Amino acid sequence: MPDQTERDMEELFAAIRDAKAIERRTAEAPAVSAARLLKYGTRPNAVVDLDVERLLRASTPARLMYGTALGRAARAVSPMAAAAAGERATRRMIGEDLLEVIEEDGAAFLVLRLAADEPVPGHLEVRSPAGEGARISLGKPVRGIIQLRLDHGDAELSRIADLVTQPDSAIYLLP
Amino acid sequence: MRISVIVPTTAGPRAIVGIISRPRLPASLVITADDYRPLDDITERYDAFAGPAGPLRRALDLGDGSFELRLDAGIETGRSWELPVALAHAAIAAGHEIVTEAPELVLWATGALDPDLAVKPDDYHLADKLAHSRARLDEARTAGARILVLLPDTAPDIAWLADIEHHRVGDFATAEALLAVAGKAARPAGEPAPSPVAPSPVAQPVRVLAGDAPRSAEPRMMAVVAAAILLVVALLGLLVWRLLPPTVPSVPQTPASDVADSGPVAGNGGSADASPATPVAPRPAGLVPGLVLVELRDISGDSCVSYLMRGTATIDNERIVDDGLLPLKAAGLCALVWRLADDARPLTLHFDDDFLTLFMASDRRPRVSLQPGAALVMRLVQQRGERPPVAIGLRPDQGAIAVGFAGRRG
Numbered sequence A: 001m002p003d004q005t006e007r008d009m010e011e012l013f014a015a016i017r018d019a020k021a022i023e024r025r026t027a028e029a030p031a032v033s034a035a036r037l038l039k040y041g042t043r044p045n046a047v048v049d050l051d052v053e054r055l056l057r058a059s060t061p062a063r064l065m066y067g068t069a070l071g072r073a074a075r076a077v078s079p080m081a082a083a084a085a086g087e088r089a090t091r092r093m094i095g096e097d098l099l100e101v102i103e104e105d106g107a108a109f110l111v112l113r114l115a116a117d118e119p120v121p122g123h124l125e126v127r128s129p130a131g132e133g134a135r136i137s138l139g140k141p142v143r144g145i146i147q148l149r150l151d152h153g154d155a156e157l158s159r160i161a162d163l164v165t166q167p168d169s170a171i172y173l174l175p
Numbered sequence B: 001m002r003i004s005v006i007v008p009t010t011a012g013p014r015a016i017v018g019i020i021s022r023p024r025l026p027a028s029l030v031i032t033a034d035d036y037r038p039l040d041d042i043t044e045r046y047d048a049f050a051g052p053a054g055p056l057r058r059a060l061d062l063g064d065g066s067f068e069l070r071l072d073a074g075i076e077t078g079r080s081w082e083l084p085v086a087l088a089h090a091a092i093a094a095g096h097e098i099v100t101e102a103p104e105l106v107l108w109a110t111g112a113l114d115p116d117l118a119v120k121p122d123d124y125h126l127a128d129k130l131a132h133s134r135a136r137l138d139e140a141r142t143a144g145a146r147i148l149v150l151l152p153d154t155a156p157d158i159a160w161l162a163d164i165e166h167h168r169v170g171d172f173a174t175a176e177a178l179l180a181v182a183g184k185a186a187r188p189a190g191e192p193a194p195s196p197v198a199p200s201p202v203a204q205p206v207r208v209l210a211g212d213a214p215r216s217a218e219p220r221m222m223a224v225v226a227a228a229i230l231l232v233v234a235l236l237g238l239l240v241w242r243l244l245p246p247t248v249p250s251v252p253q254t255p256a257s258d259v260a261d262s263g264p265v266a267g268n269g270g271s272a273d274a275s276p277a278t279p280v281a282p283r284p285a286g287l288v289p290g291l292v293l294v295e296l297r298d299i300s301g302d303s304c305v306s307y308l309m310r311g312t313a314t315i316d317n318e319r320i321v322d323d324g325l326l327p328l329k330a331a332g333l334c335a336l337v338w339r340l341a342d343d344a345r346p347l348t349l350h351f352d353d354d355f356l357t358l359f360m361a362s363d364r365r366p367r368v369s370l371q372p373g374a375a376l377v378m379r380l381v382q383q384r385g386e387r388p389p390v391a392i393g394l395r396p397d398q399g400a401i402a403v404g405f406a407g408r409r410g
Helices: A004-025 A034-041 A050-058 A060-073 A155-164 B040-050 B055-059 B082-093 B126-142 B172-185 B203-210 B217-243 B305-310 B353-358
Strands: A076-078 A091-094 A097-104 A107-113 A123-127 A133-137 A145-151 A170-174 B002-007 B014-022 B029-032 B066-071 B105-109 B146-152 B166-169 B291-298 B313-320 B325-327 B333-340 B347-351 B367-370 B375-380 B391-397 B400-406
Touching: A004 A034, A004 A060, A034 A050, A034 A060, A050 A060, A060 A123, A060 A170, A076 A091, A091 A170, A097 A155, A107 A155, A123 A155, A133 A155, A145 A155, A145 B029, B002 B082, B002 B126, B014 B082, B029 B040, B040 B055, B040 B066, B040 B082, B055 B082, B082 B105, B082 B172, B105 B126, B105 B172, B126 B146, B146 B172, B166 B172, B172 B313, B353 B400
Parallel strands: B002 B105, B029 B066, B105 B146, B146 B166, B347 B400
Antiparallel strands: A076 A170, A091 A097, A097 A107, A107 A145, A123 A133, A123 A170, B002 B014, B014 B066, B291 B313, B291 B333, B325 B391, B333 B375, B347 B367, B391 B400
16 A cells, blocks of 8 residues: 555656646646746745746646645645535634634734644645635734734735635645 | 824834724734735734733723734834834824824824833934934924924933923823823814813823722712812802902012013923913903913822922913912922913012912012013922912902912911
8 A cells, every 4th residue: 555655746746747748738828847836836935926827727737736736835734615605714724723814894804823833834825726826925923823914905915815715715824 | 183103213203004993803913004914023012012911901991802003114123112102092092083194293202111101211212213203203393283202211312302392201101191281282273172082181190000990980979079179168268368358468560671580481390391281272351361370280190209300290270360269279289380371461470478388480589570472380399288278369469460379278
């Protein structure tokens, strides 16, 4: 019986093969190497590579490979939230940490209550099944709580708030 | 009132954009307009400072829930933001509006606060911070805003602040009282006072220093009873004053050109204490048109230590002298200020011996000439265990105003 690591590696290599196939076959998708895709998933910051983002929206195999890379790098993952159809997921567990989106006047606050002091996640990435997503830097926790102000007046932050509350979005807590 | 609160830093002045109640958030945060992430170190301290167990929440009736403190630019480190932020909370609690544009009052303050809300002694890089802020203060003053600069007790003299209202403060209560006075003074004529969430500027320092729980009805009832007693005694004093022959000496009329004093007069405590007094709209009629009497009380309660040592006091019970009898609140009284309006005629005050045993000007002369715009500060010098005076009596007497006590003796 292959162990978990071997299974993960097999998945990864399969995803890489798929991605290489995509590179060869998808004329409209940007030319992104598998290595670049994997590096993007494990980057230590929230810098955006627009070519990779376009590829993730265009290619299911690329999303699979990227998701695998993210899952390996993440401190905790929530593939989806339990919510009734059509409802927003304003609370979900990511591993042992609780993520809430609290609506206040003029803004949504993303509130992450950490179960343990260490290790503190440095980034949060949200990714919809359609490949749309974003990564944001998290601040320093205060009393084990990280709060981010997602202003409704800011289109990008408002989009992130919307993605985070979609029940089928995957959320990753990253270093 | 529209108040701009400046948080000086060595990198330049920061302005408080607003403090927003966030009742559903589990922790308070400090944030700037250009970032979705709170300022790390400041947020942690602010959450502890304004949080459920924080000293600010004990001092002010902040209610439950968290706050979002918004700044126009970041503060990297340090704790000198605590005093201006605490004052911004107090201003909001008193019904004022925090603004960054077109303020009526600009508050500049710096100082870290200890758990008892005393300003921690430190250098605070004051010269640097003030130099960075000077242009902004000048600009606001040119635009017509009143400027109030609050420095720590340990601050050195800074020459260019001479023509800007500034005070040295040792604690938050003192600073809050000065802000309350400035807020009252800068309020446009006819504008009603805001419904106060915080107590009056006089009562507040006492409450904070005593560390009381929120006020109950009992102190208010006692205050009403005390005011009623004072009123009855004052009326009796007026009756006695009117019935008895004058006890103040007759004073021959002195031409204005012969007066010994001219220009502003300051007694112990300095004229800086008298200057921020609330301007009172002059009334054309009255016993002494344009004459105002102000009582100065010690900011820290019932002793005059703070007033004598630092010259800081609460301006209280400011009245136009439009009657021959001025009831006096003895509790906590440190000094009297007689001030003559700019458009009033010069006058001479003649104090009787009894009055001068209790209140002393910079010299002990019984006759003092007041010029328009001038102020005379008379420090309370002794009590002698006697019953304190309950009222000051004034009467015109051959061109001077004779001043004595009414209602203390007998």
